[in-house]
Amino acid sequence: RKEVEQDPGPFNVPEGATVAFNCTYSNSASQSFFWYRQDCRKEPKLLMSVYSSGNEDGRFTAQLNRASQYISLLIRDSKLSDSATYLCGQGDAGNMLTFGGGTRLMVKP
Amino acid sequence: DGGITQSPKYLFRKEGQNVTLSCEQNLNHDAMYWYRQDPGQGLRLIYYSQIVNDFQKGDIAEGYSVSREKKESFPLTVTSAQKNPTAFYLCASSTGGDQPQHFGDGTRLSIL
Numbered sequence: 001r002k003e004v005e006q007d008p009g010p011f012n013v014p015e016g017a018t019v020a021f022n023c024t025y026s027n028s029a030s031q032s033f034f035w036y037r038q039d040c041r042k043e044p045k046l047l048m049s050v051y052s053s054g055n056e057d058g059r060f061t062a063q064l065n066r067a068s069q070y071i072s073l074l075i076r077d078s079k080l081s082d083s084a085t086y087l088c089g090q091g092d093a094g095n096m097l098t099f100g101g102g103t104r105l106m107v108k109p
Numbered sequence: 110d111g112g113i114t115q116s117p118k119y120l121f122r123k124e125g126q127n128v129t130l131s132c133e134q135n136l137n138h139d140a141m142y143w144y145r146q147d148p149g150q151g152l153r154l155i156y157y158s159q160i161v162n163d164f165q166k167g168d169i170a171e172g173y174s175v176s177r178e179k180k181e182s183f184p185l186t187v188t189s190a191q192k193n194p195t196a197f198y199l200c201a202s203s204t205g206g207d208q209p210q211h212f213g214d215g216t217r218l219s220i221l
Binding site: 006008031032034041042043044045046049051087089091094095096097099100101102 | 140142149150151152154157159197199203205206207208209210211212213214215217
């Protein structure tokens with residue numbers, strides 16, 4: 001199956017900052033993308049689904065760039081509680097998800 | 110409440126032993142999946158099932174087996190052939206198509 005790549009980080013940012021990280025993918029036919037948040041030693045939890053150009057939910061915005069084959073996640077006004085690992089998942093026609101290795105975010109006071 | 114239940118939370122395996130991890134969902138989802146996660150790594154697909162009585166190998170199926178006799182249940186057996194079983198095992202389910210997968214809270218397996 002196709003690859004999904006993420007910068008492992010960690011991204012260290014101060015509270016209140018805006019941070020963005022990308023996820024590159026190689027399956028150009030994919031129609032669905034997902035961002036999951038995973039806390040240490042816990043299961044991934046769905047943060048956002050992206051089926052077209054992007055999606056926004058409060059402080060979180062996902063943008064899909066099909067020409068360059070990446071999807072980004074932007075977090076505005078970072079909170080301490082945003083510290084986690086963010087996993088990108090790419091869906092394929094067979095309802096399979098390919099996950100990136102995750103990007104670790106640490107928000108500091 | 111609807112959800113995915115994995116048990117046990119922690120499991121220890123002795124040399125040469127087979128162990129079975131349970132995954133049950135009451136979300137009426139057709140598709141179910143098993144992933145393995147090693148420390149600091151992403152998720153790797155072990156097996157998946159898109160319908161009852163049918164399942165397919167994922168990327169790292171060797172040393173594992175599954176069954177899907179009921180829609181709600183997708184147990185994973187880690188056999189003695191899996192020489193490095195220590196990992197965090199995650200079960201997921203979805204309605205299929207382009208819908209996201211939802212995860213259980215995982216089982217941590219270690220070797221004694």
